[in-house]
Amino acid sequence: MTDATPLLDQITVPADLRKLDSSQLRQVADELRSATIRAVSQTGGHLGAGLGVVELTVALHYVYNTPADRLIWDVGHQCYPHKILTGRRERINTLRQGGGLSGFTKRAESEYDPFGAAHSSTSISAGLGMAVARDLKGGDNHVVAVIGDGAMSAGMAYEAMNNAGATNSRLTVILNDNDMSIAPPVGAMSAYLSRLLSSKSYLSLREIGKHIAERFPRQFERAVEKAEEFARGFVTGGTLFEEMGFYYVGPIDGHNLEHLLPVLKNVRGARDAGPVLIHVVTQKGKGYGPAENSADKYHGVAKFDVVTGAQHKPKPNAPAYQNVFGEVLSKLAETDDKIVAITAAMPSGTGVNLFEKAHPERTFDVGIAEQHAVTFAAGLASEGYRPFAAIYSTFLQRGYDQVVHDVAIQKLPVRFAIDRAGYVGADGQTHCGAFDLAYLCCLPDFVVMAPSDEAELAHMVATAVGIDDRPSAIRYPRGEGTGVEMPETPKALEIGKGRILREGKTVAILSLGTRLQDALSAADDLAVRGFSATVADARFAKPIDTALVRRLAETHDVLITVEEGSIGGFSAQVLDFLTRNDLLQGLKLRTLYMPDAFLDQEKPAVQVAQAGLDSAGIVAAALSALGADRTDGAEKPARA
Known part of the structure; x- marks a missing residue:
């Protein structure tokens, strides 16, 4: 690997790349790979996927006239080489940092990112929409969607392909097969066949054959079509895609530019081919x-x-929340053979990999298919099992209809372990778990818990095991716990009951989740200023501890709720109870939650401070409610 990048230095935008001779592209790819490695070594981020598509990225920008031709990267974590080639090389060292480049494609960042993507399996749907929009406008540009084989495990990809096959719009889908999950080993013969099948002469011959066949009875015509499909499917493995209406080409070596370039040129030149799928192995x-x-x-x-x-x-300094979940669930499953764990392609990210080591026969990774994961769990629950569906907060959004229809309406005891709740730092807007409290607390008979530390998470996992009459959820953040002592045997909590950690007189801080440490720090700060504060841990977002809320409201001048979630979550439950029971008279209420905005990537501590959910934000809210400034204070008498 060398620091020298003489050809890459000449490329600011893809138009510069297209000025080079095709014989120079191998060197460009090598330099681009080196630049990608060095950039990620300084910032961290997603590396493996991007390295796998370096040659494909170069070939696509060389053959297609981007940005007029739309290039969509599914998921987006494979787009770092794309960013370097599209005018963002000078800023690549700001990747995933505050004020820097996003780790995913982002429309607001560049005209070369026609569609923002960080969750998977959206590219074909978006691409088809762009292709149809082009046709409606009478345009002539190309639309190319690059989707990984993992993303093809999601039903949305097949819904889009089915629709694309029916509309017959000109759309190119590139299946980036980087796990050898579909294709056999590729070589010279496969490359030759792919060039042949994508060539104008073959396509023309195919059309002539169709016209000849049309002169014969329909049975004969269909027999000819089937013979060709299955012959090509036998050679290439593309029969499934053909049946969905796509013209299949491949598999081809995604690292061999001599194979990639002619196929891409052939497909780009075939303007009447309809939807085409190019199978690329990387x-x-x-x-x-x-x-x-x-x-x-x-x-x-x-x-x-x-x-x-x-x-x-x-x-x-402390165990990660996801690992605490996996370890506790594994231990509980030793004495309960009805406990099963489900993940949607994120076993290590959710801690389910730890459960799998101990209980492989009761672990199910369903792929990138959150909708299926939820209803699959519902089916297990209907047969008396205790399923834990471990899914990131933002990924569970993709299965929300199933949460409502298949789980909540039927009161099936599916347990949702919701990781990445709250701010997630460098992953930014698309992975920020802002909405789970709002979208779960509105559902009847749902138990929603949020631990303040890793020991509380252990107790809540034990609590969820025992909830057999309705669905439940535990939402916890990304990252490490607080370093508290872990219980040897987790105990089930009383449903809907919080706890008081510190008693005061004037200000009551009711915290949900891991902002509890900030609430305690805020109480210390307020005490220095002359205001004593009660600090309570709500534990449950639903059902809320109404006795605790009543007590705090009736015995304090100020009540502050704190949650690392959007509006409409925990505070909405508290406010509704206070309103219905006429407890707001004389009470100064402040509800602290995430701002009504999508915050860009930044360090989690900075994001929390920007939202006003840290100790300084809690203190500021208390002082504002009390009518005091930030330096002076005197204890006021508590309400009678």
């Missing part, structure tokens, strides 16, 4: 030894040493 982590030899191919990495690949990860 290697995740390609060209960087440490990534190639890693089990996860360096999918997501911290900053690392380029020479050795060693990642600069700080030693954790």
Whole structure:
């Protein structure tokens, strides 16, 4: 690997790339791979997927006239080389940092990002919409969607393909197969066949054959069509895509530019081919030894040493919440054979991998298919099992109809373990778990819990095991716990009951979830200013502890609720109870939650401070309610 990038230095935008001779593209790809590795080594982020599509990225921008031709990257974590080639190289070292480039494609960032994507399996739907819009406008540009084989496990991709096949709009889908999950090994013969099948001469011959067949009885015509489909399917494995209305080409070697370029040129020139799927086989982590030899191919990495690949990860001071969940559930399952764990393609991210080690026969990874995961869990629950569906907060949004219709309406005891609740730092807007409290607390008979630390999470997992008459959810953040002592045997909590950690007279702070430490710090600050504060841990967002809320409202001048979620969540439950029971008279209420905006990526602590959910924000809210400034205060008598 070299620091020298003489050809890449000449490329500011893809138009510069297209000025080069095709014989120079191999060097461009090598330099682009080196630049990608060095950038991610300084910022951290998603590396393996991007390394796998370096040649494909170069070929696509060389053949297609981007940005007039629309290029959509599914998921988006494979787009770092794309960003370097599209005018963002000078800022690539700001990747995933506050004020810097997003780790995913983002429309507001560049005209070369026609569609923002961080959740998977959206590219074909979006691409078809763009293709149809082009046709309606009488345009002539191309639309290309690049989707990984993992993203093809989601039903939405097949819904889009089915629709695309029916509309017959000109759309190119590139299936990036980086796990050898579909294709056999590819070689010279496969490359030759792909060039042949995508060529104008073959397409023309195919059309002539169709016209000849049309002269014969319909049975004969259909027999000819079937013979060709299955012959091509036998050679290439593309029969499924053909049946959905796509013209299939592949598989081809995604790292061989001599194979990629002619096929892409042929497909771009075939303006009457309708929807086309090009099957490209790549290697995740390609060209960087440490990534190639890693089990996860360096999918997501911290900053690392380029020479050795060693990642600069700080030693954790406490266990990660996801690991606490996985370990506790594994232990509880030792004495309860009805407990099962479900994940949607995120076993390590949710801690389900730890459960799988102990109970492989009761672990189910359904792929990127959250809708199926929820209803699958509902089916298990209907037969007396205790399913835990471990799904990120923002990913569960994709299965919300199933949560309502298949789980909540039927009161099936599915347990949702909701990871990445609240701010997530560098992953930014698309992965920020802002809405789970709002979209779950509005559902009848749903139990919604939020632990303040890792020990509380252990107790809540035990609590969820025992909830057999309705659905329940535990939402917890990304990252490490607080370092508290863990219980040897987790105990089930009383449903809908919070706890008081500190008694005061003037200000009551009712915290839900991991903002509790900030609430305690705020109480210390207020005490210095002359105001004593009660601090309570709500534990449950639904049902709320009405006795606790009543007591806090009746015995304090100010009540502040704190939650790391959007409006409409925990505070809405509290406010509704106070209003219905005439407890607002004389009470100064402040509800602290996430601002009504999508915040860009930043360090989580900065995001929390920007939202006013840290100790300083809580103190400011209390002082404002009391009519005091930030430096002076005197204890006021509590309400009678």
